[in-house]
Amino acid sequence: MDATTFRNTAQEPSTWGELKKDFDGGECYVACYQKGNDIYYASTPKTSAIRPMWLLVMARSSRKVFKGVDVLTNYASNANARSNSETGIMQLTLDNSPKISKTSPLGLTAPTGGVFRISLDRIQAALAAKYKVPDAKKTLVNDIQSFTASVKDSEGNYATAGTHTVHRLYLAAAFLLLRKKHQGNSKDGVVALVVDKTGNVVSWGMKNPDVSCWHGETSALMALGGVAPAGGCVFSTLKPCKMCAGLIVDSGASQVKAYYGQDDPGDDADNTALDRTGLGKTLDAHKAHNMPYGLMVKPASAAKATPLGSALHSGFSGQKGTVGGIVSPIEYVNSSGAVELMAATEEALKNKIKKYKATDVKLNPNTKQVVEYLADFLRLQGISLD
Ligand SMILES: [Zn+2]
DSSP states (O other), X not given: OOHHHXXXXXXXXXXXXXXXXXXXXXXXXEEEEEETTEEEEEEEETTOSOOHHHHHHHHHTOTTTTTTOEEEESSOSSGGGSOHHHHHHHHHHSTTOOEEEEOOGGGOOOOSSOEEEEOHHHHHHHHHHHSOOOSSOOOSOSOTTOOOOOXXXXXXXXXXXOOTTTHHHHHHHHHHHHHHHOOTTOOOOOEEEEEOTTSOEEEEEEOOTTSTXXXXXXXXXXXXXXXXXXXXXXXXXXXXXXXXXXXXXXXXTTOOEEEEEEOOOSGGGSSOHHHHHTOEEEOOSSSOTTSOOOOEEOOTTOSSOEEHHHHHHHHHHHHTTTSTXXXXXXXXXXSGGGHHHHHHXXXXXXXXXXHHHOSSSOOOHHHXXXXXXXXXXXXXXXXXXX
């Protein structure tokens, strides 16, 4: 979906009366700005994690949408009154401007042109239709945020089945989607999965380079109306940027953890809300201390298996600016330099599925259920691993 189509999807004609009613009524947070003769506004319930300024920038889908305009709100009088996600998107797109002022309703004057309202429902519906997830919900694990070890008895049976092996499988599925859904030379190389407490993928998204605010994570979270399931996890192939990190923290009410596979050394992903809250971590190395297992993969030309995250990081650092002018980890992950690593990631997931189909091995039931579920989830996206 291109930017114009998205913009038309996201906004609907409204009236000056409706805007004034929301602005004055005390039930909603409202932000608006005037451009030419038209006025654009967003209005969200005070209980919503989605704040209007964030929605306005995202839905207008232009990096400089607030450039040179005054944003009037009924809730934020300055930059310090913004939410995490509003701060994140301002940092990413606007060098921390615009001018924000909390206005008396009397200060608003009717525009001579049209009034347009950004509709969260319309955005949510468009994204949910694009990124399908299984309807049925299951209990695949008791708590996706835990990463307990397994305990086996003397016979090799599982006395207690741990969960520390499942997280890397979700990440492998995200990388597989990234690779299989990649289009031509598009800079679309980020996929994020939102997983609920019991392991169901409730939403996913992929970076859409045509609409600047549709990153993998924002797409997945906006498809849920900006509400991430408490106790869940976001698995992202790339370290979430400032915008996405702010939304993850807000949408999960600080009850959601984020794990990612590929580091992003750029400014856009530096000192994010996930970094500051400690809710986001890279999932790397086989047995990191006090962390779930990361992905170990064996590229075809390598002698031994290597942690995927650090291999991608060093691969990108080595190629930056040299091969075909690669300047970002998003380009690197779909470049020739990462082909072997991505193929090895697919192989790792395939091997796991094969192993867990076999009947003569003693299986961790948590891993077994997640493996079977992810195979079904990927099949729904047109990807078969059989
Ligand atoms: Zn992002």
